[in-house]
Amino acid sequence: MSRTPPRRYWLTGASSGIGAALAEEILKTGAHLAVSSRQVAPLKVLSQRYPGQVLVVPGDLTNSQTVREIGQQISEDWGSLDSVILNAGTCEYVDARQFDASIIEHVVRTNLLATSYCIEAALPLLRNGIAPHLIGVASSVTYLPLPRAEAYGASKAGLRYLFESLRIDLADEGIEVTVVSPGFVDTPLTAKNDFPMPLSWPVGKAARHIFARLNERPLEIAFPALFMAALWPLSKLPSRLQLAIGKRMVRKPPPLRDPA
Numbered sequence: 001m002s003r004t005p006p007r008r009y010w011l012t013g014a015s016s017g018i019g020a021a022l023a024e025e026i027l028k029t030g031a032h033l034a035v036s037s038r039q040v041a042p043l044k045v046l047s048q049r050y051p052g053q054v055l056v057v058p059g060d061l062t063n064s065q066t067v068r069e070i071g072q073q074i075s076e077d078w079g080s081l082d083s084v085i086l087n088a089g090t091c092e093y094v095d096a097r098q099f100d101a102s103i104i105e106h107v108v109r110t111n112l113l114a115t116s117y118c119i120e121a122a123l124p125l126l127r128n129g130i131a132p133h134l135i136g137v138a139s140s141v142t143y144l145p146l147p148r149a150e151a152y153g154a155s156k157a158g159l160r161y162l163f164e165s166l167r168i169d170l171a172d173e174g175i176e177v178t179v180v181s182p183g184f185v186d187t188p189l190t191a192k193n194d195f196p197m198p199l200s201w202p203v204g205k206a207a208r209h210i211f212a213r214l215n216e217r218p219l220e221i222a223f224p225a226l227f228m229a230a231l232w233p234l235s236k237l238p239s240r241l242q243l244a245i246g247k248r249m250v251r252k253p254p255p256l257r258d259p260a
């Protein structure tokens with residue numbers, strides 16, 4: 001009797017936060033998982049804990065050549081991928097009083113360009129996969145313009161459009177595309193936030209929710225439901241009202257120091 005082969009995943013940003021918790025959920029099912037991030041040690045720990053299931057393919061995903069090599073490595077070892085979860089990302093806030101375009105550059109490079117390098121590497125492998133599924137982790141930030149989120153919001157809005165457009169173009173090939181839009185999740189990334197994070201979820205709960213929903217192949221996984229219920233109507237308001245809401249969220253910054 002032939003057994004179904006284990007599903008093959010590639011997950012980026014597996015060293016920490018949502019990615020690390022998702023890796024656990026995936027590996028617990030017996031699936032095979034290729035894991036990427038710059039830090040190698042957490043990936044090696046995963047491969048020791050789940051022997052024979054983990055392919056460690058580390059690297060800085062903002063380097064397109066590195067990503068190509070990761071794709072080649074996965075191709076040599078496995079020849080195909082069934083699911084690709086592009087989760088690696090970063091967040092930096094902008095101070096408009098001292099607007100620094102290098103912040104935009106760095107955040108867009110990590111969240112949008114690196115993700116597109118990963119898509120380029122992943123698509124040929126997904127085309128050989130079984131019931132192929134491409135998943136991108138965006139953010140609920142794209143629902144409403146928020147103060148200081150110029151870089152992060154722009155990168156995630158771009159990422160959302162990239163995936164939604166790609167979904168149309170990949171439909172004929174049977175590659176399904178899901179966008180994940182988390183609200184706040186407690187991770188090392190959000191531990192740096194100096195503002196309240198309403199309805200924030202623990203990372204394990206977020207990972208379990210995402211993984212459970214992936215089976216249904218939804219176009220979008222947005223959570224927590226209560227947070228989205230509040231955010232969704234705001235996203236439909238006229239721009240003037242959205243501006244008024246955004247202005248109310250601005251906290252008084254400390255006065256700029258006189259450099260003299």
Ligand SMILES: NC(=O)c1ccc[n+]([C@@H]2O[C@H](COP(=O)([O-])OP(=O)(O)OC[C@H]3O[C@@H](n4cnc5c(N)ncnc54)[C@H](OP(=O)(O)O)[C@@H]3O)[C@@H](O)[C@H]2O)c1
Nearest residue numbers: 013015016017018037038039061088089139184185187189
């Ligand atoms: N936490 C939230 O509330 C929240 C809300 C909405 C969306 N998100 C999104 O969810 C995703 C995961 O975030 P998180 O909160 O789990 O953050 P996190 O704990 O900081 O994890 C980010 C992951 O991305 C990897 N990464 C970052 N830059 C990379 C690069 N240049 N090359 C390779 N890997 C890189 C990091 O690994 P290394 O540092 O080892 O490279 C790490 O594994 C992000 O896309 C984030 O924007 C999070």
